[in-house]
Amino acid sequence: MKPLFIAATEVSKLFPGLSPKTLANLRSQGRGPRFFKKGRRVFYRVEDLERWLAEGEVKTSGC
Template identity: 60%
Template sequence: MTTTCFLSRPDAAAYLLKVHGLKRSPKTLAKMASQGTGPAFHKAGRDVLYAPDDLNAWAKKTIGVGAFSAIEHKLAAIAA
């Protein structure tokens, strides 16, 4: 059985910066949660918790594919 260590919103923001280089404040994560544009989250009463797997999936989607030129990035975005 695998146990998931959930992260609080401030810890999730620190995780995104440390692991993926994405600067998102806890306040930004809260706003994104209300808009449905951020990573998946869980609720435990009033506490909002994030699973590292959900943060990783969202970061990968947000960062996108690598490219060697700006035109490659544009073409990849159009194809997606």
């Protein structure tokens, strides 16, 4: 069972290659997936991360 929310520091465990630093840069630019803050900690809904990653899908044409 996948979690509903995940801490920014743990995202790369569920989505290898997506680092906390990359997410922090995207947040500071007003880009990236929707996030939530509780105190100083940043959290993401797993479904929001999945949706955001899927929006960046690149379609390739077959030869």
